[in-house]
Amino acid sequence: MSAHNWIDLAQDADTGIETLRAHFEGHAYDPHWHDSYLVGVTEQGVQQFNCRRTRHQSTPGKVFLLEPGDIHDGEAPTEGGFTYRMLYLDPQWLERELASLFENAPLNSQLSFARTLATDPFLAQATGQAFQALHGGELKIVRQTALDGLLERLTHHLHWRQRYCEDPRLPLVAQKAREYLHAHAQQDIGLQQLAEAAGVDRFRLTRAFKAAYGLAPHAYLVQLRLSIARRLLAGGEHPVTVATQLGFADQSHLGRWFVRAYGLTPAMYRRRCSNLPDRPAHDR
Known part of the structure; x- marks a missing residue:
C-alpha cells in the first residue's frame, strides 16, 4: 500500500457486519468479489470501478450497491484519489432482518439490488449513520436503531429475484x-x-x-x-x-x-x- 493510501476496518461483534473507511490514490484493488452485500458511500473524489460489464464513477454522496459474487475492481482516475465508507452485510443476516419489512418472500428467491450506483441522499445519510454507530461502538440501542433506518431505506433499492440453479443467461x-x-x-x-x-x-x-x-x-x-x-x-x-x-x-x-x-x-x-x-x- 502506498504512503497516501489507508484503510480503517472494524467488525461489529453482535451482527458480524464489517465497517470500512478507506482512501486510495491511483490503483486501489484488483478484480475480486465478496460473500456479503456491500453498501457504500463515496465521501471525496471519484471512485471508479468496473462491475457487471459496466464502468461506474461514484462521486461524493453517491451510494454503490453490490451483491455477493459481484466481481469489481477499483481505482482513482483523478488527482487526490477517493475516500469512501462501506458496510459488509452478511446475506443471512440481511434476509432475516428484512423478513419483517417484506411480508412474503417468494420461494427460491434472493435479494437483489435494482442498480449498482444510486443517487439517494436519504440512503447515503442512513448508510453514514449506520457506519458511524457501528464503527464508533455506540450503545447497542443506538446501533440497532441506525441499522433499522438503513434497512428501511434499502427496501427502496432491493427486490426479490429468482435464485437460479442454472442461470439461462450464462453458458x-x-x-x-x-x-x-x-x-x-x-x-x-x-x-x-x-x-x-x-x-x-x-x-x-x-x-x-x-x-x-x-x-x-x-x-x-x-x-x-x-x-x-x-x-x-x-x-x-x-x-x-x-x-x-x-x-x-x-x-x-x-x-x-x-x-x-x-x-x-x-x-x-x-x-x-x-x-x-x-x-x-x-x-x-
Whole structure:
C-alpha cells in the first residue's frame, strides 16, 4: 500500500457486519468479489470501478450497491484519489432482518439490488449513520436503531429475484466449471481437469468462462480462495494456516494476493476482525 493510501476496518461483534473507511490514490484493488452485500458511500473524489460489464464513477454522496459474487475492481482516475465508507452485510443476516419489512418472500428467491450506483441522499445519510454507530461502538440501542433506518431505506433499492440453479443467461459450460471450482477450491486443479468436468476442451472453456464471469478460470479460483481466506481469518485462523489450507504456496503468496484484492495484509485483516494477536504466544 502506498504512503497516501489507508484503510480503517472494524467488525461489529453482535451482527458480524464489517465497517470500512478507506482512501486510495491511483490503483486501489484488483478484480475480486465478496460473500456479503456491500453498501457504500463515496465521501471525496471519484471512485471508479468496473462491475457487471459496466464502468461506474461514484462521486461524493453517491451510494454503490453490490451483491455477493459481484466481481469489481477499483481505482482513482483523478488527482487526490477517493475516500469512501462501506458496510459488509452478511446475506443471512440481511434476509432475516428484512423478513419483517417484506411480508412474503417468494420461494427460491434472493435479494437483489435494482442498480449498482444510486443517487439517494436519504440512503447515503442512513448508510453514514449506520457506519458511524457501528464503527464508533455506540450503545447497542443506538446501533440497532441506525441499522433499522438503513434497512428501511434499502427496501427502496432491493427486490426479490429468482435464485437460479442454472442461470439461462450464462453458458452451461461456464456454470459447470464454476460449480466444480467451488467444490474443489482447496485442491490443485488443472485446466484440463476443469475442462473435462465441464465437458469441453480447454480453449472453449476459457472463452466461455471469461465471457460469463469476467475472469479466466485460474483468476476466478484465486479470488474464490481469497474469499474463503477472508472468512477464515475473520474467524480467528492464522494466516499461515489459511495459506496451507487453501493451497497457496506459502503465507507470503497468500499475502501478496490478499493485498492486491483488499488493500491490507491477512494479519491486519484478522487482527481488525477478530481482535486476536497475529501469532500464537508460543510462536513469539
